[in-house]
Amino acid sequence: MIANYGYMDGSGEYYISIDTDKCIECASRACLQVCPSQLFEIMTDDYDDEVAAIKKDGRRSLKYLCAECKPATGRGELPCQAGCPNDAIKHSW
Amino acid sequence: MFNVGIDVGAKTIKVVILRDGQPFAQYKGLAGMDTAESVEQAYTEALKEAGISRDQVKRVVSTGVGRKEVPFSDEEVTEVGADSKGIIFVMPNCRTCIDVGAEEGRAIRCDDGGKVRDFAVNEKCAAGAGSFVESMSRALELKLHEMGELSLKATRTVPMNAQCAVFAESEVVSLIHSDTTKEDIARSVHDAIASRIISMVRRVGIEPEIALIGGVSHNVGFVECLERGLETKVTIPDNAEFIGALGAALLAYEGSK
């Protein structure tokens, strides 16, 4: 399943997509450690799989919470994407 | 020689007139439903108050969201360009300029020549601009200008969950019903918008001195929340609302030399 967490408002689209099929088997759970805003959590989804998700509190303010990793210029690779061993995380902006 | 900068904002229109490159007069008018008409009105009034005629003005530069609706403008510049030019003129050591207007917020990092090194903008969403405070003041049945003073009297921190101005309005109403004081709600509103502005400022990097300009700089409650969040003082220059128009006027002066 592709789970898109985030939102779209007048200023743009701010979604973090997690390909949960890729993270069912993940042993590292690196996403929990690498995000400076600690946005990730592991939860049991509706189909009883243990997968990564964005914490509920963060889903409505990703534009601001992710700002730290997205300077206006000179942006490097995002820690969550770099840290995920299964390449399961994508950002829409 | 006279030059004019005109900043057509969402709520107000600011006009700055320079004489030989130095500030000579300024004027602020309301932006009504018909922008072109309001622009014409503001310009006419500004010139009248300054006691000069249209043909004495050598060059006009427009900026702001409605900058394209100035038929007599010789050049249009972005808000970022105008702000950085204007702020360095009044505050030469400014390196970070935060501009919060009615419908937009922006953070600019500039060098000593007023050259823009980095900028970030919050636009097209009321949550990141002055409109957010205005909507909340309506829900609180307060005048916009009362929000700031009230916020300074807050005694506790109340979290605000909604991000969207429309949803936040309902949240404010339910806070009122749960007997939260208007003071505490006002601060919660200012904290909410300040935190959004701060995350934008962090994207460009914070380098002192820090200036705050734009209409929302008049709101002492917002300023307190911004400074608390940034953990540093910000400087609000005189005529903070006119910095964009001043920058445009300076660019008009440079262009006519």
Place this chain on the structure above:
Amino acid sequence: MTQEYWRWKENNWKSADKDWTKAEIVTAGIDVGSVSSQAVILADGELYAYASMRTGSNSPDSALNAITAAMEGTGLTLDKIHYIVGTGYGRVNVPFAHKAITEIACHARGANFMGGNKVRTILDMGGQDCKGIHCDEKGKVLNFLMNDKCAAGTGRGMEVMADLLSVPIAEVGPMSLEVKEDPPPVSSTCVVFAKSEAMSLLKQGWPKNKVLAAYCSAMAHRVVTLLERIGVEKEFFITGGIAKNIGVVSRIEKELGIKAIKSEYDSQIAGALGAALFGKALVEKGGKKK
């Protein structure tokens, strides 16, 4: 009392020919939404009763209110229902539910029942959120997104506009279709800015129906953008309160170039229905009844 221009009506439906006492498995789903709450009761997997009620100040009462309305006059009581699943934003606050399942999974399952197993793309526009779901033939979610941060593209955005124009919400759609040709959509996405834009259009002399047409188009466009992120297939189904707004739905269909699958069921019950279906599957899986 000021008239509430923006409320949908409550409703209550019972099957005329089914009898729950003859059913092997009776399950219920309760969807506690921000504006309205629905309860659906299934007898052996077939729709037996449902009710849609306004959500009150707290979730447990709203859930109880909805299920009580659905059970009314049937002789059915809570303890006779084998499995109850809660869904919607208030799902964790349904004390008498056996399990809580997200509205995403429930909507997909409900739409699969309502529109048939051909349904692949589901749009749900609720009172305070908007969801796009892509699912397989079993109603299992493959891709989803949700927007509950911003009022644009939700029932709430439409309410703000209906309120501004003093038009009852149920008339917004038909009124917006009175115009011969659609005007350009309202350019602001943000509801606060769109409201100012609408005010200035009125001031320019636009009639209400033209302003509504411009707003319905803007909303349709926003929803289409949202759906494009998850991918749109032509087996497309719309649920939630906005499915009743023909002004928005017809413009979404026009922009996508496809027609939404019609269903005989009330579009608002998809979440609760899906929850009740999950309940039935869980009873069967467990091999025992409560």
